[in-house]
Amino acid sequence: MLTDKQESLNSDEYIRYSRQIMIEQWGESTQISLKKLSVIIVGAGGLGNIAASYLVGAGVGYVAIVDGDEVELSNLPRQIAFDIDSIENSKAYELAERLRSQNDHVEVVGFHGYITADNIQHLIPPCDLVIDCTDNFEIRQLLNRHCVVNRIPLLSGSVTKWQGQLLLVDPRQPAAGCYRCLFSQDQASEGNCNTIGVIGPMVGVIGAFQASQALAYLTRQHCQLSDQIALIDGDTLGIKLLQRSKNAQCSVCHTVAGE
Amino acid sequence: MSSVLVNQQQTIEIEDGKTTLATLVTTIASGDDIAVAVNNHIITKEKWSEHLLCDNDNINIFGAIAGG
Numbered sequence A: 001m002l003t004d005k006q007e008s009l010n011s012d013e014y015i016r017y018s019r020q021i022m023i024e025q026w027g028e029s030t031q032i033s034l035k036k037l038s039v040i041i042v043g044a045g046g047l048g049n050i051a052a053s054y055l056v057g058a059g060v061g062y063v064a065i066v067d068g069d070e071v072e073l074s075n076l077p078r079q080i081a082f083d084i085d086s087i088e089n090s091k092a093y094e095l096a097e098r099l100r101s102q103n104d105h106v107e108v109v110g111f112h113g114y115i116t117a118d119n120i121q122h123l124i125p126p127c128d129l130v131i132d133c134t135d136n137f138e139i140r141q142l143l144n145r146h147c148v149v150n151r152i153p154l155l156s157g158s159v160t161k162w163q164g165q166l167l168l169v170d171p172r173q174p175a176a177g178c179y180r181c182l183f184s185q186d187q188a189s190e191g192n193c194n195t196i197g198v199i200g201p202m203v204g205v206i207g208a209f210q211a212s213q214a215l216a217y218l219t220r221q222h223c224q225l226s227d228q229i230a231l232i233d234g235d236t237l238g239i240k241l242l243q244r245s246k247n248a249q250c251s252v253c254h255t256v257a258g259e
Numbered sequence B: 001m002s003s004v005l006v007n008q009q010q011t012i013e014i015e016d017g018k019t020t021l022a023t024l025v026t027t028i029a030s031g032d033d034i035a036v037a038v039n040n041h042i043i044t045k046e047k048w049s050e051h052l053l054c055d056n057d058n059i060n061i062f063g064a065i066a067g068g
């Protein structure tokens, strides 16, 4: 939570955010409260491009982007913040620069580097929400453990081919369990966009759902994903919501419960 | 004969109130990191061997995906 942000909107902000302020349940007070919130987005690929752009656009006060990748030609079909001149540049820096030009009312910071067990404490400090937009199981499990132990809400999104998955590990809903309660391995045969491919627009679909559910959670302290997982099929337009529960043998939840 | 519907596609015969979820999973899924829901509720892995399936149960089996 950022405390030094103004308690009001200036005229530029009022016009900029007018289309969401006019929604009855949103209003000026919600818009002001968003300015005080901080979100860390891990992964500046397809999901991160979209989720970050909508959250910065919406006026979340502080947004950090963490990624150690550089932009490659094969990223351009779906990572729409980048263009041909971005190739070989840091994704985190490129995206952060683009976001700053999108909305200069938001403090945007880019960190070029991969999350590891050694640096996670430094790169993921206490904040209002972490959004997992990464592309591998090792970092997903690392983020999950860190967020559960430090009681930071974690909104996880993933995508391959035509399919996407979304869930929120919510410290307010420990009975719903964590990411590891569902998936216990650090590696799995089902791969990522680099190994089994992805339909470009699907990262847009899942990234946009991450942004909308993040805004729902940040403004209401609850969202549909707090105790459910969403399975989304972009081919059949199917969305399946499944109720989650804690795995009694989960090593992560067990660590926290045993403290 | 009783049966369950898996992923909206596959009908599998079971013994009502006797076949466990663990048995069903071993029959139709590989040993990958998978999650299973019965009637829209995830059954966590440690409960698979004690969860008894019923006629017309609706089963979802899915694997973790990691792309971003």
Ligand SMILES: [Zn+2]
Residues within 6 Å of the ligand: A177, A178, A179, A180, A181, A246, A247, A250, A251, A252, A253, A254
């Ligand atoms: Zn857990």
